[in-house]
Amino acid sequence: MKINYKSDCLHFKGHIPCKPHKQNGYHCDDCHAYEKISKRILIIKLGAIGDVIRTTPLVVKFKTLYPNCKITWLSWTPDILPSSQIDEILKWDHNSIMYAQNSTWDIAINLDKEKEAGALLKVVEAKEKYGFVLKENEIQPINDLALHKFLTGMFDDVSQANTKSYLQEIFEICGFIHAGEPYLMDTHSEKGYTWNLPKGKKIIGMNTGCGGRWTTRLWSIDKWVELVGIIKQQHPDAEILLLGGEAEDARNKEIQNRSGALYLGYFSLFEFINLVNHCDLIITQVTMGMHITLALGKKIILMNNIFNPHEFDLFGKGEIVAPNKACKCFYRGSCVDGRSCMEELPAQKIADAVKRYF
Numbered sequence: 001m002k003i004n005y006k007s008d009c010l011h012f013k014g015h016i017p018c019k020p021h022k023q024n025g026y027h028c029d030d031c032h033a034y035e036k037i038s039k040r041i042l043i044i045k046l047g048a049i050g051d052v053i054r055t056t057p058l059v060v061k062f063k064t065l066y067p068n069c070k071i072t073w074l075s076w077t078p079d080i081l082p083s084s085q086i087d088e089i090l091k092w093d094h095n096s097i098m099y100a101q102n103s104t105w106d107i108a109i110n111l112d113k114e115k116e117a118g119a120l121l122k123v124v125e126a127k128e129k130y131g132f133v134l135k136e137n138e139i140q141p142i143n144d145l146a147l148h149k150f151l152t153g154m155f156d157d158v159s160q161a162n163t164k165s166y167l168q169e170i171f172e173i174c175g176f177i178h179a180g181e182p183y184l185m186d187t188h189s190e191k192g193y194t195w196n197l198p199k200g201k202k203i204i205g206m207n208t209g210c211g212g213r214w215t216t217r218l219w220s221i222d223k224w225v226e227l228v229g230i231i232k233q234q235h236p237d238a239e240i241l242l243l244g245g246e247a248e249d250a251r252n253k254e255i256q257n258r259s260g261a262l263y264l265g266y267f268s269l270f271e272f273i274n275l276v277n278h279c280d281l282i283i284t285q286v287t288m289g290m291h292i293t294l295a296l297g298k299k300i301i302l303m304n305n306i307f308n309p310h311e312f313d314l315f316g317k318g319e320i321v322a323p324n325k326a327c328k329c330f331y332r333g334s335c336v337d338g339r340s341c342m343e344e345l346p347a348q349k350i351a352d353a354v355k356r357y358f
Contacts, residue, residue, distance in 0.1 A: 003028075004027075004028050005028045006031075006034060008036055008037050009028070009031075009035060009036065009037070010036075010037050010068055010070055011034075011035065020032075020033035036068060037068060037069065037070045038069050039062075039069040039070070039107060040069070040070050040103075040104070040106050041070065041071045041072065041107045041108075041109070042074070042100060042105045042109065042124065043055070043058065043059075043073045043074070043109050043111075044110040044111070044112060044117050044121060044131075045073065045074075045075060045110075045111045045112060046074070046076045046092055046112045046117055047075075047076070047111075048077075048288070049077050049269075049291070050287065050290070050291035050292075051291075052075055052077055052080055053080060053183055053288075053291040053292065053294075053295050054166060054291050054294070054295075055111060055170060056081070056082070056183050056184035056185070057167055057182060057183060057184070058174065059071055060181040060182060060184065061174075061176055061181050062107075063085070064181075070087045071086050071087050071088070072087065072089075072090065072100075073089050073090065074090050074096055074097075074100065074120075075089070075090075075091065075092060076091070076092050078090060078091045079269070079270075080185075080269070081184075082184045082185060082186045086184075100120060100124055101123055101124060103124075103125070104125050105124060105127070106127050107127070107129075107130070108121055108124050108126035108129050108130075109129075109130045109174060110131040110132050110133065110142075111131050111132070111170055111173065112131075112132065113132055114139070115134055115139060118132050118139045119134045121134075121142070122135075129142055130142065130143070130145060130146065130173055130175070131146055131173055131174075145172060145174070145175055146173045148162075148164070148172065149170070149172075149173055160308060162310060162311075163310045164310065165178070165310060165312065165313040166312070167313050168313075178313075180315070182295075182315070183291070183294055183295035185273065185295035185296060186273075187273065187274060187277045187296065188271075188273055188274045189274060189277070191270065193270075193271055193274045193275070195264065195275060195278060196264065197239065197241070197278060198239050201237060201239045202235075202237070202238050202239070202280045202281075202358070203238065203239045203240075203241050203278060203279045203280055203281075204235070204238050204240050204241065204280065204281050204282075204283065204354065204358065205241045205242075205243045205276060205281070205282040205283070205284075205293075206227070206228070206241065206242050206243060206255075206261070206283045207243040207282060207284035207287065207289035207290075208242060208243070208244050208248050208252055209244045209245065209248035209251070209285070209287065209289075210285040210286075210287055211247075217285045217286065217304075217306060218285075218340070219285070219303060219345065220343065221251055221254055221255055221258075223343075223345070223347050224251075224255050224347075225258045225259045226347040227283075227347040227350055227351060228240055228255065228259035228261045229259060230347055230351040231351055232260075234351060234354070234355055235354075235355075235358060238358070239262055240259075240261040240262060241261070241263070241264070241279060242255055242256060242261050242262065242263040243272070243275070243282075243284075244289075245266050245272070248266070249265070249266050252266075273292055273296070276292050276293060276298065279298060280298070280299065281298065281300065281301065281318075281354065281357060281358050282298055282300050282301070283301045283303070283350060284301075284302060284303065285302075285303050285304075286302065286303075286304055286307055286312070290302060290312075294313075294314065294317075297315075298317070299317045299318050299357045300314055300317055300318035301318050301319065301350060301353045301354055301357065302314065302318060302319070302320045303320075303321055303322075303342075303345065303350065304320050304321070304322055305322060305323050305340075305341050305345075309322070317357075318353075318357055319353055321345070321350055321353050323341040323344040324344045324345065324346065324349075325344035326341070
């Protein structure tokens with residue numbers, strides 16, 4: 001008995017039955033769900049979780065430009081990517097690298113400056129390649145489209161003079177113009193997480209940490225306590241929810257004890273995403289929490305000192321607030337003056353921004 005199959009179908013798996021067959025018993029010759037793949041696209045974006053999240057607007061662009069394209073994404077953190085909108089999500093490992101190397105792609109993109117990522121882009125077979133590649137044993141732009149982003153990472157003065165957002169830069173690397181394409185993220189509501197949150201109140205989330213790498217961003221506990229007090233006066237009907245991970249647990253408990261703000265503890269990544277989704281506005285530093293907030297389409301007040309503010313696109317849902325003292329520590333992990341300029345960011349300045357957007 002001869003049975004035909006169509007390996008160019010978006011649903012084709014090869015090693016297992018496809019979804020239309022499992023659901024409806026279809027065979028390829030008379031399948032009503034057949035969708036011919038228009039483009040096979042490989043995205044290499046390993047990076048930190050936040051960087052992976054803020055690269056997802058490219059998926060929206062490709063899906064709009066090439067309906068029925070099949071997108072394969074290689075990442076160190078595959079779980080953060082939405083499986084409902086990305087066709088194939090693979091963890092960076094030997095098996096995935098072998099698969100990428102021995103496949104044929106219409107478009108291959110590497111947006112990371114890790115040598116292993118550049119090495120993979122160099123050897124994969126693709127009609128079009130974009131981003132960064134390994135040349136002369138070092139990462140370099142594969143063409144002029146990637147030159148701007150490359151130079152901002154090489155020279156501080158060039159980076160400080162940059163007026164393009166990260167999204168503008170990565171879209172330009174692929175030959176596009178960013179036109180407001182949003183982040184993609186699952187809310188994980190299907191997992192049935194429940195939270196002891198007051199009903200009928202709007203919730204202001206305060207993401208109080210900044211990670212361990214760029215500690216020059218950290219705002220003091222005293223400042224957070226003061227901010228809680230001001231916002232409680234300005235918005236008595238709102239609930240203030242402290243957010244963070246295990247590293248912020250002790251500081252959040254102290255802020256809770258001193259201010260009366262609500263703190264539920266720290267949770268897994270998916271739980272954290274779902275909890276943020278229950279907030280109406282988030283106050284945060286430039287952290288993973290910022291990217292999650294933007295991906296969920298929440299209002300945001302972003303506290304920034306050491307990064308170029310043009311880098312961040314808030315999609316019209318908030319504003320960036322900087323210290324009153326100009327920061328000297330561009331992309332530095334320690335303060336050159338010994339006293340962080342974040343101590344010159346008044347709590348009232350944050351509260352005024354909240355008032356404008358809440």
